[in-house]
Amino acid sequence: MRAGLAVPSALLATALLLAGCAAAGGSADPSDDRRAPAAASAPPGATTGTPVGGTTAGAFSATDVAWLQLTVAMAERLLPVLDLVPARTRDPAWRGLAAGVADTHRGELSRARRLLADSGAPATNPHEGHDMPGMATAEDLAALRVADGPAFERLVAGHLRAHLGQAVRVARAEQGAGTNPATIALAAAAVREGTAELARLDRLDRPARAP
Amino acid sequence: MDRAATLSGTRRRLRLATAIGALLALLGTYVVSTTTRADAAPGVNAIRVAEFPADCPYSHRLPDDPIIFPGLPGASHMHSFFGSTVTNAHTTLPDLVNSTSTCNPRVDTSSYWVPTLYRNDVPVEPTIVTFYYLGEGVRSDIVARTEPIPQGLRIVAGNARATSPDDGSIARWSCLHAGQVPPSKNFVTCPAGTMLESYLDFPQCWNGRDLDSPDHKSHMAYPVNQACPASHPVPVPKLRQVLRYPVSGDPSPLRLASGPGYTMHGDFFNAWPVAEMERRVRDCIRPVIKCGADGRPL
The missing domain is CATH 1.20.5 (Single alpha-helices involved in coiled-coils or other helix-helix interfaces)
Structure with a gap:
C-alpha cells in the first residue's frame, strides 16, 4: 500500500499542501473549531455509564451529557420553525399545535440547560451549525419562510414529524442507558410529550408514508 | 558588503x-x-519511513457514534465503520478488545468510522481503506521518543460541523492515479478510471492523562513548530486515514452524511493489543523503519 498519491507531482503537491495546512491552523491552533476549552476532563475510561462529574444527586454519565447536549441543539433548531407558524397560516389547529409544541420545548430546553450546568460539561453547543437527524437545515428554514397556507403546513408537518420522531427515539435511549435520575426523568417527559404531540400531528396531517 | x-x-x-x-x-x-516519503539514508537496507499500516475494509453502517453519542443509538448521522465488526452506540473498550476485525492485521480490533458518502442518496463505501501510523510531523528527536497510543484512547479529527471549507476542516480530497488534480477541502472531479480519495491526519500529541475529554478533542493536540505543546507533551504515532472510493467524474451528486465534502471527519477508538502497539512503535516508528501490516520491516 502506498501512503501517498500515485505520481511524484502529486507527492509534491501533497507535501506543499500539508505544510500550508499546518501553517493555516492545523498546528497553530489545536481547537480548530469554535468550541471552548473543556471545563472538566473525563477520567480515563470514561464512556457509557461512567460518571463525568456533577454536583447534584446522581452523577452524570457520558450518555446523560450527550443526550442533554443533543436535546438542547435540537430544541434550538426547532423553535425558529415553530415561530414562523402564526405568520404563515391562519388555521387555528396548526397555530395551536405549534404553540403547544413550542411551550413544551421551551420548558425542556431550560431544564436541559440547567442539568448541563449541573453536570459541569462545557456550556457551548457542541452541535452548533451541524445538521443532525431530525433537524431542519438552513435551506429548510429558507423554504418555510417563502411558503404559506397548505404548502407551508405540509412542510411544517414534515419537519415536526422528523424532529419529534428523532427526539422520542433518543429520549427512549437515554431512559434506558442514562445514569442521572433528573436527566432520565426529563427524558421520560420528552418521550411522553413527544408521543402525544406526534399523535396530535397525525390527526392534523395524516402521514402518507414514513419520512 | x-x-x-x-x-x-x-x-x-x-x-x-x-x-x-x-x-x-x-x-x-x-x-x-x-513508497511515499522515502528519505533514504545511505547504507541502510530498511526503508527509512517511520510507518506501520492497518488495512481495514468496510465493516458496517449505523447511525451511531460511541464517542459523541455513547448509549444513544440512532442519535447520529450515518457512519461507515471499519475495523471492529461490533461497533455500535453502546461499544466500550472490552467490546472492541474481544471483537473480530476486518483489519489486516487481525489483531487490530480498533474501531474507525467516518460519515457515510452518498451518491444520489445511495451509500458508496471506500474499497481501499488504510490507516497509517506515522512518525512524522514532529522533529526527529521527538519521533525517537514516540510513545504507544494507549489502549482505549479516543481521537476525533476533522470538523463535522464545518460550515465552509475554511472552517477548521483539515481533511483533503484528491484523486488516486491523477496527481494533476489539485487536492481540495471539498470533493474534486476525478478523471474516469481514477478513484476519489480522502486524506485525514489525526492529532498526535496527547495530554498524557485522559483517554477522552468532554468535548472529545481537548485531550489531544496537533504539533506546534514540529513539537508537542507543553499542554499535550506525549508524542504518539500520527494516524493518517486514507480512503479510496470507487467514484470518479462530476462530484455534484455526492454528499456526506454530515454535509458537504469539507465536513469529512474521522473517529478512532484504539483497541490495539498493548504489546502489538508497543512492538510497532519500538521496531518501526522510533527507529524510522517502514513496516508492513505484520509490524515487521519491509
Whole structure:
C-alpha cells in the first residue's frame, strides 16, 4: 500500500499542501473549531455509564451529557420553525399545535440547560451549525419562510414529524442507558410529550408514508 | 558588503542545489520503491519511513457514534465503520478488545468510522481503506521518543460541523492515479478510471492523562513548530486515514452524511493489543523503519 498519491507531482503537491495546512491552523491552533476549552476532563475510561462529574444527586454519565447536549441543539433548531407558524397560516389547529409544541420545548430546553450546568460539561453547543437527524437545515428554514397556507403546513408537518420522531427515539435511549435520575426523568417527559404531540400531528396531517 | 552578499548568495544557491538534490533523491527513491516519503539514508537496507499500516475494509453502517453519542443509538448521522465488526452506540473498550476485525492485521480490533458518502442518496463505501501510523510531523528527536497510543484512547479529527471549507476542516480530497488534480477541502472531479480519495491526519500529541475529554478533542493536540505543546507533551504515532472510493467524474451528486465534502471527519477508538502497539512503535516508528501490516520491516 502506498501512503501517498500515485505520481511524484502529486507527492509534491501533497507535501506543499500539508505544510500550508499546518501553517493555516492545523498546528497553530489545536481547537480548530469554535468550541471552548473543556471545563472538566473525563477520567480515563470514561464512556457509557461512567460518571463525568456533577454536583447534584446522581452523577452524570457520558450518555446523560450527550443526550442533554443533543436535546438542547435540537430544541434550538426547532423553535425558529415553530415561530414562523402564526405568520404563515391562519388555521387555528396548526397555530395551536405549534404553540403547544413550542411551550413544551421551551420548558425542556431550560431544564436541559440547567442539568448541563449541573453536570459541569462545557456550556457551548457542541452541535452548533451541524445538521443532525431530525433537524431542519438552513435551506429548510429558507423554504418555510417563502411558503404559506397548505404548502407551508405540509412542510411544517414534515419537519415536526422528523424532529419529534428523532427526539422520542433518543429520549427512549437515554431512559434506558442514562445514569442521572433528573436527566432520565426529563427524558421520560420528552418521550411522553413527544408521543402525544406526534399523535396530535397525525390527526392534523395524516402521514402518507414514513419520512 | 559585496563579498558578504556574494557569499550569502553562494550559500543560498548551495542550499537550493542541496534541496533540489535531496528532492531528486527522494523522488528517485519514491519511483523505485513506490513508497511515499522515502528519505533514504545511505547504507541502510530498511526503508527509512517511520510507518506501520492497518488495512481495514468496510465493516458496517449505523447511525451511531460511541464517542459523541455513547448509549444513544440512532442519535447520529450515518457512519461507515471499519475495523471492529461490533461497533455500535453502546461499544466500550472490552467490546472492541474481544471483537473480530476486518483489519489486516487481525489483531487490530480498533474501531474507525467516518460519515457515510452518498451518491444520489445511495451509500458508496471506500474499497481501499488504510490507516497509517506515522512518525512524522514532529522533529526527529521527538519521533525517537514516540510513545504507544494507549489502549482505549479516543481521537476525533476533522470538523463535522464545518460550515465552509475554511472552517477548521483539515481533511483533503484528491484523486488516486491523477496527481494533476489539485487536492481540495471539498470533493474534486476525478478523471474516469481514477478513484476519489480522502486524506485525514489525526492529532498526535496527547495530554498524557485522559483517554477522552468532554468535548472529545481537548485531550489531544496537533504539533506546534514540529513539537508537542507543553499542554499535550506525549508524542504518539500520527494516524493518517486514507480512503479510496470507487467514484470518479462530476462530484455534484455526492454528499456526506454530515454535509458537504469539507465536513469529512474521522473517529478512532484504539483497541490495539498493548504489546502489538508497543512492538510497532519500538521496531518501526522510533527507529524510522517502514513496516508492513505484520509490524515487521519491509
